[in-house]
Amino acid sequence: MHHILVAENVSKSYGDYQALKNISLEIPENTIYGLLGPNGAGKTTFIRIINQITYPDSGTVFFNGKPLAPEHVASIGYLPEERGLYKSMKVGEQALYLAQLKGLSKSEAKSRLMEWFERFEIGEWWNKKIQELSKGMAQKIQFIVTVLHRPKLLIFDEPFSGFDPINAGVIKDEILRLKEEGTSIIFSTHRMESVEELCEHIALIHRSEKILDGKLSEIKKAFKNNIFNTNLGVLEPSKNVLQALGEKFSVLSSEYNVEDNHWSISLQLPSEDTKGVLTELAKYGNVLKLEEVIPSANDIFIKTVNGKEHYG
Amino acid sequence: MERSIMDKLPLIIKREYLAKVRNKSFIIMTILSPILIVGMILLVAYLTKINDNEKRIIAVLNESTFFSGQFKITESTSYIQFRNISLQKAKDSTLSLGYFGLLHIPAGPTMEEAANAAYLFTKENPSTLVTERLERIFQNQLRQERLKGLGVSTDQFSNVEKAYSINLSTFDGQRSIKGINELKAFVGGAFGYAIMMFIIIYGGFVMRSVIEEKTSRIIEVIISSIKPFQLMLGKIIGTSLAGITQFVIWIVSASILLFLSVAFLEIDLSELSGGTSLPGPGMNNVSQLSATPMEGEILVYAKEIINIPWALLIGSFLVYFILGYLIYSSIYAAIGAAVDNETDTQQFIFPIILPLMLAIYVGFFSVFSNPHGPIAVGFSLFPLTSPIVMLMRLPGGIGDGGVPLWQLLTSIGLLIGAFLGIVWLASKIYRVGILMYGKRPTYKELFRWLKY
Numbered sequence: 001m002h003h004i005l006v007a008e009n010v011s012k013s014y015g016d017y018q019a020l021k022n023i024s025l026e027i028p029e030n031t032i033y034g035l036l037g038p039n040g041a042g043k044t045t046f047i048r049i050i051n052q053i054t055y056p057d058s059g060t061v062f063f064n065g066k067p068l069a070p071e072h073v074a075s076i077g078y079l080p081e082e083r084g085l086y087k088s089m090k091v092g093e094q095a096l097y098l099a100q101l102k103g104l105s106k107s108e109a110k111s112r113l114m115e116w117f118e119r120f121e122i123g124e125w126w127n128k129k130i131q132e133l134s135k136g137m138a139q140k141i142q143f144i145v146t147v148l149h150r151p152k153l154l155i156f157d158e159p160f161s162g163f164d165p166i167n168a169g170v171i172k173d174e175i176l177r178l179k180e181e182g183t184s185i186i187f188s189t190h191r192m193e194s195v196e197e198l199c200e201h202i203a204l205i206h207r208s209e210k211i212l213d214g215k216l217s218e219i220k221k222a223f224k225n226n227i228f229n230t231n232l233g234v235l236e237p238s239k240n241v242l243q244a245l246g247e248k249f250s251v252l253s254s255e256y257n258v259e260d261n262h263w264s265i266s267l268q269l270p271s272e273d274t275k276g277v278l279t280e281l282a283k284y285g286n287v288l289k290l291e292e293v294i295p296s297a298n299d300i301f302i303k304t305v306n307g308k309e310h311y312g
Numbered sequence: 313m314e315r316s317i318m319d320k321l322p323l324i325i326k327r328e329y330l331a332k333v334r335n336k337s338f339i340i341m342t343i344l345s346p347i348l349i350v351g352m353i354l355l356v357a358y359l360t361k362i363n364d365n366e367k368r369i370i371a372v373l374n375e376s377t378f379f380s381g382q383f384k385i386t387e388s389t390s391y392i393q394f395r396n397i398s399l400q401k402a403k404d405s406t407l408s409l410g411y412f413g414l415l416h417i418p419a420g421p422t423m424e425e426a427a428n429a430a431y432l433f434t435k436e437n438p439s440t441l442v443t444e445r446l447e448r449i450f451q452n453q454l455r456q457e458r459l460k461g462l463g464v465s466t467d468q469f470s471n472v473e474k475a476y477s478i479n480l481s482t483f484d485g486q487r488s489i490k491g492i493n494e495l496k497a498f499v500g501g502a503f504g505y506a507i508m509m510f511i512i513i514y515g516g517f518v519m520r521s522v523i524e525e526k527t528s529r530i531i532e533v534i535i536s537s538i539k540p541f542q543l544m545l546g547k548i549i550g551t552s553l554a555g556i557t558q559f560v561i562w563i564v565s566a567s568i569l570l571f572l573s574v575a576f577l578e579i580d581l582s583e584l585s586g587g588t589s590l591p592g593p594g595m596n597n598v599s600q601l602s603a604t605p606m607e608g609e610i611l612v613y614a615k616e617i618i619n620i621p622w623a624l625l626i627g628s629f630l631v632y633f634i635l636g637y638l639i640y641s642s643i644y645a646a647i648g649a650a651v652d653n654e655t656d657t658q659q660f661i662f663p664i665i666l667p668l669m670l671a672i673y674v675g676f677f678s679v680f681s682n683p684h685g686p687i688a689v690g691f692s693l694f695p696l697t698s699p700i701v702m703l704m705r706l707p708g709g710i711g712d713g714g715v716p717l718w719q720l721l722t723s724i725g726l727l728i729g730a731f732l733g734i735v736w737l738a739s740k741i742y743r744v745g746i747l748m749y750g751k752r753p754t755y756k757e758l759f760r761w762l763k764y
Binding site (some may be wrong): 014015048051052053070073076078080082083084085086087088089098099100101102142145146 | 320323324331335356396524525528529530532533535536537538539540652749760763764
């Protein structure tokens with residue numbers, strides 16, 4: 001697989017404080033890559049290194065196979081967490097300026113801006129000053145400015161903060177569309193719901209170190225514990241069923257639903273082998289439901305971070 | 313379609329320039345300042361004129377046989393002689409006629425005694441202007457009288473009193489005149505002062521612009537496209553171009569306004585300087601000088617001003633202005649980056665203003681009187697003060713009688729060194745500071761940032 005960005009043993013210290021310890025990452029092309037971690041873990045430092053705002057003390061970052069160099073800023077788009085615009089500058093003029101800083105010609109920037117303004121139906125904002133817009137409106141402009149130069153790599157740091165749910169949805173769709181068009185996206189957040197929805201790959205950074213990375217589906221597979229939820233239809237809430245099941249599996253929780261006459265049972269299999277589970281269950285009642293419990297990104301996040309807290 | 317990295321500097325300069333010159337308060341300042349300045353000048357001229365037009369009338373009751381005919385009408389004072397009335401009546405009349413005051417000289421056997429017993433009665437305390445004038449009249453008469461006692465005639469007396477001023481010359485035989493050092497230093501001082509004002513005004517603009525980028529949180533967006541140093545440089549250059557624009561507009565429009573108002577309102581600006589002549593011993597002497605040497609002196613002054621090495625002065629002004637401004641405004645930028653809001657800047661600004669103020673004071677007190685003394689030399693070499701102090705020394709030229717060439721070159725060399733060092737340090741603080749939010753940093757923290 002081709003990688004848009006590869007980091008090799010990147011370390012960075014601020015005085016006595018080490019912000020990044022030997023981070024190595026491979027970010028595949030044309031995917032949405034979740035960069036996760038609690039506040040202060042080092043995500044922003046890593047992103048600033050990719051944007052060449054700061055430089056690593058040691059280690060190398062490769063962009064599209066070449067060591068990161070000043071000309072790469074034109075191929076990278078960055079929406080920082082701490083973001084804003086010149087308040088007293090007009091929307092159109094400001095967008096043109098920022099696009100030109102990214103290397104677009106004025107005419108090119110203008111025609112692309114027109115497209116975006118049409119798409120978002122905000123053409124009448126062109127001559128307004130940022131301070132006359134609402135926070136959500138300003139965030140939309142900020143998003144357009146970030147993606148206008150059609151970068152190969154887009155970096156979003158908490159992109160949905162500052163948006164109401166409707167506009168957050170609009171932005172999410174735009175991010176997915178950009179990915180469809182071939183853009184690689186780094187998505188930094190500590191909110192796990194959006195990770196589930198968007199990310200194919202993730203890396204978890206905690207206390208300046210990478211503690212987990214890979215394909216989200218594979219990580220989930222690695223984190224599952226052969227736990228299944230089942231609904232078993234029986235007429236009587238007899239404990240015999242639970243006892244019998246307890247001989248083959250470990251029963252984690254059970255509850256009898258009086259209205260629907262069934263047990264809701266959560267059980268853990270001794271191995272990954274699921275052969276015979278269904279027949280075993282069918283011995284004691286009607287199997288109304290049987291599903292494997294896949295850990296959520298949130299579960300994985302909390303488990304990994306807490307595990308690190310415990311063992312150092 | 314793609315631009316190279318360094319192409320972006322003009323973009324930044326253009327934005328900073330436009331952001332500044334389109335700013336409402338900037339436009340208002342640009343338009344109002346010349347009007348205010350010219351208005352002030354006209355007001356002062358007008359008030360001076362009114363002040364001069366006020367005439368004092370002093371009643372004189374001279375019961376002695378001395379001082380008669382000595383109280384002559386001047387521009388601002390006339391004297392009315394009272395005769396053969398009592399002192400009380402004279403006082404009453406003075407009051408009822410609304411005169412300024414009453415001078416009473418009682419009868420006495422000698423001039424000395426009469427003078428000693430003389431009184432000036434006034435409603436309010438008289439200004440020293442009035443009393444000095446009267447005292448001089450008495451003094452003159454008394455001196456003549458005393459000399460007469462020693463056998464000196466009136467003719468001889470006026471001979472003795474003839475004013476004297478020393479002739480001055482430089483060693484190479486050029487005639488020089490009193491006050492020329494001050495005049496030259498004043499010309500240089502004007503340049504130095506302009507540099508200081510420019511630094512304080514537009515350095516402050518640079519600082520506020522940096523703070524604005526921090527508080528609006530656009531800074532991280534910008535520096536993901538360009539280097540912080542480019543942004544700082546573009547900001548400093550753009551702001552200074554806006555400053556130069558403003559200065560040029562001020563100078564041109566103030567000159568035009570002044571010219572027009574002088575032409576139409578017929579206000580004599582010379583009244584500002586010469587009109588309010590302070591009667592003092594010096595002025596007395598000047599008035600007794602015959603006309604020819606006066607004109608000669610003006611010619612010499614004019615010649616000296618023309619002889620000021622203008623090319624050298626203006627050339628050096630540009631060098632000192634550019635380097636000095638870059639040094640100071642990069643410090644201003646670093647301060648702006650270190651803080652989150654303008655109120656936090658005070659503790660950092662004072663140490664910057666200090667060398668500037670020092671340069672101006674040292675300039676006015678030491679360089680004016682002795683342009684080549686050790687203090688003047690020291691401060692014109694030290695990079696933080698040299699842009700101002702050296703310019704005060706330079707109107708004397710370089711080489712013989714002026715600034716030794718090595719001093720000028722050393723001063724510029726040190727300034728370039730300081731420029732490189734300070735801009736390097738300031739850009740490091742700037743680079744770290746713009747991404748730091750939260751509490752106001754201490755000097756210790758700023759020092760740590762240098763190592764990031």
